[in-house]
Amino acid sequence: MSTSAGTPTEGSAPPGGGDRVIARAAVLGSGSWGTAMAAVLTDAGTSTTLWARRPELARTITDDHANPDYLPGIDLPPALRAVSDVDEALDGADLVVCAVPSQSLRANLARWRGTFPSDAAVLSLAKGIESDTLLRMTEVIADVSGTPDDRVAVLSGPNLAREVALRQPAATVVACRDESVARSIQNACTTGYFRPYTNTDVVGCEIGGAVKNVIALACGMASGAGLGENTLASIITRGLAETIRLGEALGARAETFAGLAGVGDLVATCSSPLSRNRSFGARLGEGRSLDEAQEATHGQVAEGVKSCSSVRALAAAHGVDVPLTDAVHRVCHEGLPVRDAIVALLSRSTKPE
Numbered sequence: 001m002s003t004s005a006g007t008p009t010e011g012s013a014p015p016g017g018g019d020r021v022i023a024r025a026a027v028l029g030s031g032s033w034g035t036a037m038a039a040v041l042t043d044a045g046t047s048t049t050l051w052a053r054r055p056e057l058a059r060t061i062t063d064d065h066a067n068p069d070y071l072p073g074i075d076l077p078p079a080l081r082a083v084s085d086v087d088e089a090l091d092g093a094d095l096v097v098c099a100v101p102s103q104s105l106r107a108n109l110a111r112w113r114g115t116f117p118s119d120a121a122v123l124s125l126a127k128g129i130e131s132d133t134l135l136r137m138t139e140v141i142a143d144v145s146g147t148p149d150d151r152v153a154v155l156s157g158p159n160l161a162r163e164v165a166l167r168q169p170a171a172t173v174v175a176c177r178d179e180s181v182a183r184s185i186q187n188a189c190t191t192g193y194f195r196p197y198t199n200t201d202v203v204g205c206e207i208g209g210a211v212k213n214v215i216a217l218a219c220g221m222a223s224g225a226g227l228g229e230n231t232l233a234s235i236i237t238r239g240l241a242e243t244i245r246l247g248e249a250l251g252a253r254a255e256t257f258a259g260l261a262g263v264g265d266l267v268a269t270c271s272s273p274l275s276r277n278r279s280f281g282a283r284l285g286e287g288r289s290l291d292e293a294q295e296a297t298h299g300q301v302a303e304g305v306k307s308c309s310s311v312r313a314l315a316a317a318h319g320v321d322v323p324l325t326d327a328v329h330r331v332c333h334e335g336l337p338v339r340d341a342i343v344a345l346l347s348r349s350t351k352p353e
């Protein structure tokens with residue numbers, strides 16, 4: 001329930017203070033996570049319209065309550081409607097949810113420029129760092145859409161889309177510089193199975209989400225190469241250490257990484273066969289080429305494959321040592337065999353923990 005004082009006005013910050021009420025949401029992008037979050041918002045009682053690029057997919061979601069391409073075998077809420085006209089999706093929306101992959105966000109936002117309702121809050125679901133600019137996704141949104149950064153939020157946590165769409169219990173974090181906006185979004189997507197916490201550490205949540213994909217690739221590589229649980233736990237733990245180093249250098253709070261958007265998401269993604277990043281890494285670890293691993297994703301995005309390079313560059317720009325990210329980059333983009341990457345990591349000079 002809203003924690004606001006007074007009687008809030010729908011879709012805008014009430015003049016007397018208190019949290020805005022989000023009654024309508026538009027989710028832009030109908031891949032696995034956009035569709036799952038549209039279902040969560042609908043289940044939470046928020047009137048939600050999902051935008052799909054392909055009209056036939058929009059029709060299937062609205063008429064058959066299913067997204068067989070991305071969430072096969074899962075029943076979506078009958079009240080969820082999908083359209084392929086972005087203006088129709090955005091009509092009257094108090095919340096715009098960006099659910100396209102990181103590297104296509106800027107081009108999509110440019111296409112959508114001027115269409116977002118002027119007072120809407122904007123929520124990023126993407127977990128990545130933009131390749132050329134090294135910007136976080138909320139920075140890209142503020143940059144291209146002109147939305148003030150105190151109305152741009154990120155949602156991040158251990159949220160494998162298929163499990164959420166199956167309504168299995170999960171928690172997450174909604175972070176915004178303005179905590180009341182985070183609370184409004186929290187209210188709009190709280191259900192009996194989905195529990196969002198608020199945070200104001202946008203940088204920490206976004207860095208946690210982007211770097212865990214890279215560390216999940218490393219775990220997949222180790223697993224594909226036949227290595228066991230000690231290796232995986234070591235990668236997860238040292239991966240967390242490099243995430244914290246980078247996050248703190250960028251102004252994030254260390255405690256964010258002990259939370260759902262940090263260690264929570266890292267553990268879920270590094271452990272689950274449902275993770276596209278972990279599976280992608282496992283194919284490389286088994287000796288398949290980057291192209292073969294890419295082909296096996298069937299059009300689904302493994303964000304870490306591109307973000308390993310942008311995270312590495314971001315770390316270099318801030319003088320932060322990220323050896324696991326560097327190794328993943330070298331395997332993915334410089335042809336280093338997984339076995340050699342492991343040898344290189346273990347032959348680094350010893351140091352205190």
Ligand SMILES: NC(=O)C1=CN([C@@H]2O[C@H](COP(=O)(O)OP(=O)(O)OC[C@H]3O[C@@H](n4cnc5c(N)ncnc54)[C@H](O)[C@@H]3O)[C@@H](O)[C@H]2O)C=CC1
Pocket residue numbers: 029030031032033034035053070099100101102104108125126127128159160161162299300301303
């Ligand atoms: N799938 C998951 O379990 C979770 C994914 N995420 C993040 O959510 C973001 C979206 O990923 P998913 O929905 O999982 O992706 P997906 O791989 O399931 O689908 C991608 C969606 O984006 C669309 N798309 C691809 N390129 C596009 C372009 N150039 N322009 C417009 N649309 C384009 C595709 O048609 C599809 O609808 C990613 O950043 C991912 O890291 C976050 C949490 C969970």
Ligand SMILES: O=C(CO)COP(=O)(O)O
Pocket residue numbers: 127157158159160161213216265268269274275276277278301302303
């Ligand atoms: O972000 C995710 C879980 O929180 C999904 O991870 P993958 O993109 O690796 O499937």
